[in-house]
Amino acid sequence: MVTAYAVMSLWRLRLVIPPAHERWAGAMAGLCAGVIGGATSMFAPPLVIYLVALRLPKETFVGVALAIRQPQYLHCVILAERL
Numbered sequence: 001m002v003t004a005y006a007v008m009s010l011w012r013l014r015l016v017i018p019p020a021h022e023r024w025a026g027a028m029a030g031l032c033a034g035v036i037g038g039a040t041s042m043f044a045p046p047l048v049i050y051l052v053a054l055r056l057p058k059e060t061f062v063g064v065a066l067a068i069r070q071p072q073y074l075h076c077v078i079l080a081e082r083l
Contacts, residue, residue: 015053
């Protein structure tokens with residue numbers, strides 16, 4: 001999955017998820033992350049690819065990625081979004 005994404009990036013192909021499709025794309029990314037995470041204990045690649053495809057602002061991307069990786073810091077992300 002990561003190799004395919006890297007090859008797409010080299011060819012300048014960009015994944016973009018329009019707002020109308022965020023809900024089902026998020027469910028699919030979560031399903032993939034669960035299956036891959038259950039088999040290998042590495043759930044982050046599908047989630048990061050999904051977040052990149054959403055084209056989030058840098059601060060939001062970093063905050064969400066931190067909350068995925070370190071859930072104990074979720075309150076920091078919530079407070080930062082309110083500022």
